[in-house]
Amino acid sequence: MGEEGSVKLHGMWASPFARRVNLALKLKGIDYDYIEEDLANKSEELLQYNPISKKVPVLVHNGLPIVESLVILEYIDETWTDSPYLLPKDPYQRAKHRFWAAFFEPIFDMMKKTLMLQGEALETAVKELSEKLDVAEHGMKEIYPNGVPSFSQEVKPGYLDIVFCSLFGTQDVIEEFFGIKVMTPERYPLLVSWIDALKQVPQVQEVTPPKEKLLGFLQFLRQKYLPQNA
Amino acid sequence: MEEENSVKLHGVWSSPYVLRVKLALKIKGIEFEYIEEDLGNKSELLLQYNPVHKKVPVLVHNGLPIAESSVIMEYIDEVWTDPPYLLPKDPYLRAKHRFWAAYLQQVSELLGKSLLLMTEGKDTDDIVNEYRNKMDVAEELIKEILPNNEIPCFQDNIKPGYLDIMLYSFLGTSDAAEELFGFKPFTAERYPILASWTKALSEVPEVKDVTPPKSKLVELLRTMRINYLPQKP
Numbered sequence: 001m002g003e004e005g006s007v008k009l010h011g012m013w014a015s016p017f018a019r020r021v022n023l024a025l026k027l028k029g030i031d032y033d034y035i036e037e038d039l040a041n042k043s044e045e046l047l048q049y050n051p052i053s054k055k056v057p058v059l060v061h062n063g064l065p066i067v068e069s070l071v072i073l074e075y076i077d078e079t080w081t082d083s084p085y086l087l088p089k090d091p092y093q094r095a096k097h098r099f100w101a102a103f104f105e106p107i108f109d110m111m112k113k114t115l116m117l118q119g120e121a122l123e124t125a126v127k128e129l130s131e132k133l134d135v136a137e138h139g140m141k142e143i144y145p146n147g148v149p150s151f152s153q154e155v156k157p158g159y160l161d162i163v164f165c166s167l168f169g170t171q172d173v174i175e176e177f178f179g180i181k182v183m184t185p186e187r188y189p190l191l192v193s194w195i196d197a198l199k200q201v202p203q204v205q206e207v208t209p210p211k212e213k214l215l216g217f218l219q220f221l222r223q224k225y226l227p228q229n230a
Numbered sequence: 231m232e233e234e235n236s237v238k239l240h241g242v243w244s245s246p247y248v249l250r251v252k253l254a255l256k257i258k259g260i261e262f263e264y265i266e267e268d269l270g271n272k273s274e275l276l277l278q279y280n281p282v283h284k285k286v287p288v289l290v291h292n293g294l295p296i297a298e299s300s301v302i303m304e305y306i307d308e309v310w311t312d313p314p315y316l317l318p319k320d321p322y323l324r325a326k327h328r329f330w331a332a333y334l335q336q337v338s339e340l341l342g343k344s345l346l347l348m349t350e351g352k353d354t355d356d357i358v359n360e361y362r363n364k365m366d367v368a369e370e371l372i373k374e375i376l377p378n379n380e381i382p383c384f385q386d387n388i389k390p391g392y393l394d395i396m397l398y399s400f401l402g403t404s405d406a407a408e409e410l411f412g413f414k415p416f417t418a419e420r421y422p423i424l425a426s427w428t429k430a431l432s433e434v435p436e437v438k439d440v441t442p443p444k445s446k447l448v449e450l451l452r453t454m455r456i457n458y459l460p461q462k463p
Contacts, residue, residue, distance in 0.1 A: 052371060064322055066322070066325045067329060068328070068332060071325050071332070075324070091305050091308040091309045092291075092296070094308065095296045095302070098300075102298055103282065
């Protein structure tokens with residue numbers, strides 16, 4: 001059962017959080033208007049809809065704003081109640097998926113921090129991230145005990161896939177930018193196979209920013225944080 | 231409809247996160263066994279049930295462990311489906327309650343950090359300002375979820391819910407730290423709505439039941455502070 005009415009998403013192409021909502025809406029087959037925000041010059045609407053953090057994403061459904069990407073994902077699942085379901089139906093499985101989504105939450109800030117670091121500090125940050133990924137590699141065995149499925153019309157990505165995809169779907173581009181290898185198949189076979197499976201999904205391809213654009217953006221951010229580096 | 235069966239909660243008496251789960255269970259009228267953990271000597275079971283974070287609270291329902299207080303509260307609401315409901319039924323209201331709960335959680339972490347900095351003798355101005363600014367926003371805008379802009383009234387069987395529980399776990403037990411550190415950024419003058427909301431909650435029987443005695447908390451914080459103080463050269 002879908003909610004008729006207007007659905008708008010205020011987002012930004014490089015934001016993994018906005019990407020989550022874009023992906024969820026596309027996977028659920030919901031029609032929506034997408035408004036690209038210039039974060040240096042936010043729209044009046046954005047500031048009005050999210051006066052608290054003034055951030056994207058903001059979903060506006062029939063004029064009512066919802067903020068925080070994970071809160072939005074749950075809202076979408078509870079409002080558009082036909083399949084595909086973002087979260088599993090079983091409460092215990094839901095708890096596991098929410099637990100791991102919470103586990104992944106600090107990762108964006110960890111990755112953002114690396115843009116501001118170099119030398120030994122960067123190495124330490126990368127090591128911390130790798131250790132967190134070790135825990136995830138092990139933990140995902142309880143989510144995908146038989147390995148990651150090949151996503152298809154019948155088996156679409158869900159809540160946790162969306163969260164993981166938003167953070168690691170462009171991992172190869174980020175690693176190319178830094179000239180380092182973190183997410184190797186030897187150390188993280190399950191996580192790497194997960195990224196590969198997600199990349200095959202048409203809706204994921206639709207929301208993933210083009211490599212050159214992302215590289216340019218990372219370069220821009222790096223120069224902002226470390227102006228002495230070219 | 232309830233699940234017949236075994237419900238256990240691993241916790242520590244002083245943790246506001248554990249308090250949330252205790253309160254949720256009591257409000258829903260769920261019988262449970264409580265296991266007090268010694269965080270300096272964690273039980274085998276705790277390490278087995280929450281190998282990722284090794285933290286409390288952990289709820290164990292029919293042998294299946296659930297960790298993270300907000301995840302546990304959602305689980306409780308989804309399994310024990312009779313009223314009282316922790317979250318509202320309407321998806322938009324649920325989104326608002328989840329948003330504010332997450333917001334208050336973030337702000338409460340700032341207060342924790344400021345106390346730690348204070349203990350280490352470091353400057354706390356920046357973090358306290360950030361805390362105050364964020365709390366000012368909450369005071370101003372949380373009204374959006376209060377019907378008639380009035381603080382909730384917990385009488386006639388109106389029980390606290392998810393957001394009330396989160397709010398209380400953060401604001402209802404802060405007086406111990408305030409007494410010990412002589413530091414009270416959260417005042418009723420500056421935050422009349424949040425303060426009166428917390429006070430209303432503190433009078434609910436289930437809340438009184440789970441709130442640790444202030445004197446015990448003050449003693450604990452005093453001990454922790456001594457342990458944290460950097461060694462003098």
